[in-house]
Amino acid sequence: MVSHQKRARLIYNPTSGQEIMKKNVAEVLDILESYGYETSAFQTTPAQNSAKDEATRAALAGFDLIIAAGGDGTINEVVNGIAPLEKRPKMAIIPAGTTNDFARALKIPRGNPIEAAKIIGKNQRIKMDIGKAYDNTYFINIAAAGSFTELTYSVPSQLKTMFGYLAYLAKGVELLPQVSKVPVRLRHEKGVFEGDASMIFAAITNSVGGFEQIAPDAKLDDGKFTLIVVKTANLIEILHLIRLVLDGGKHINDKRVEYIKTSFIEIEPLSNERMMINLDGEYGGDAPIRLENLKNHITFFANTDEISDDALMWDQEELALEAIAQKFAHEVEDLDAELGE
Template sequence: MSAEPAPRPAGDRPRTPGARVALLVNPSAGAGRGAALGRAATQRLRALGHDVHDVSAADGSAAARAAADAVGATGADRPDALVVVGGDGMVHLGVGAVAHTGVPLGVVPAGTGNDIARAWGLPGDPVAAVDTLDACLRAGWVAPFDAVRVDDPGSAEERPAWVGGVVAAGFDAVVNERANGWRWPRGAARYNLAIARELPVFRPVPYRLVLDGEEWRTEGLLVAVANTGSYGGGMRIAPDATPDDGLLDVVVVTPVSLPRFVRLFPKVYDGTHVDVDAVEVRRARTVEVHVDAGGRHPRRIVAYGDGERLGELPRRFTAVPGAVAVLTPRAA
């Protein structure tokens, strides 16, 4: 595997009274509030004297290319920051664009969960978030946080993806995959229906996990690889995970009966599920997740990171310290 490129230093151009900002908006975030919040953020940042360039695009693939192009600009065209307006999916896109570039990432939370922004110490209120961004841009408050590099352990050529928060690779990922195949219903109802459809038919998965070179074979209902503590709008899947310790928390729910799994599930909202004997938590810098070829399982498992589709297992996840620079008052 090739070595990681050295990050370029943030703020390598002289500071000006206002910053050059590339802004990326998810118009559908927050049940359709994203577009209005994006316009408001643009107007507010411009009123505060910043040079804002909207690089939003029609779909996720185009937005990822636009963000990468903006961050990759040179000289006077290089932004002082990339700012995303949306939920964890937009933060995911932003992390992928700025990882190992030194261009800071700013977030205006506009989704229904905003778990990553919360882990980075950012305000949940969009108006307060814009004013916080202004303060961070002017004062140079930038903090380094870990990101998760994702690649295929069987391919040295594949371009890695990046995750800011939590990877789902079990029941929760299967629910995501099923829900994303439906156009109706919309919003949370679609995921609730997918859960109801999956619960009676899902079977434990025979996993082969490799944690910093040590193999761990286990059956599991759920495997999460966590850089931050929560996902899905406040589910504290890995309550002790922090995005600046260089480690990933690996949470495995071993096979239990359906009634017990249903009783266990609500505990994830306060993090007390990790105290149950069916839940095991380990830590590592690098984690490979395979579906054990020797076991029989009728489903292929597709991993999701920050709620976004990463691809079918196996996948390797590596905590990369300081891979993303974030505009946050934690740096004050």
């Protein structure tokens, strides 16, 4: 009996992370071959759905493993390419963007494609939850709505390209005075929330924009979203909540926050104002919308052991990211102090 030759398809974004993947493709392919995969590569193009369409093609062609190499946007596209299929290949990721929220959740080395590829050789896997927003529209990290989310669309595309979702948060201090509440009805498995909200988050992982305390107890495979509803638009109160986030995720017990675990969420605006939905940092349509958590939908290779600092290569982008995070925290404190005078 002839044994099945495992096949892997590497789908990589050549422009992510200062072209870091482009410089390491050959070595990554060698590593995958050493793990017993017959491996080939596809370089994405600027064409719409380039990564998504290739992921669908590779899955239908019977590839056993698809590796998404790039930022969170590339990973999102690849997931959207295979999530609707009945038979889905396993996935692995090689983070080559800046924020890399999904890589943080799976504990994959960031900024080092070689070390990230080696995680596949450990053969540690997680059946990951995936969010479904519309027919054939999926997300891997977070769905968001509310006036604050909509204001962040004004972030310049160049800044977003450089710093990912964290650019929204860095811009957030400037935008906070413009935040307003909107009337909304949210249905979930625990009941109904009806009232005013300035921010609505439905998180799958615990990492948003590099901050890992927004949904501190999020689990990757329990079939539940972490629904976070911020009920205030008062600037001083929002600043206080942000400080609680930065102080170990203590915001989850605050009376101005609804913090709920649920397998589905229905978001219905109760005014004539448009409510835009943000999926993994990109505009993803308008409410009303139903979000469903597809439990254990895609099997990902992950590093379930603790990663040592030696496995991380802190390049200039990563250092800049950390600097922005610190700057954001300091600006929040400064603005809070200024308003308190």
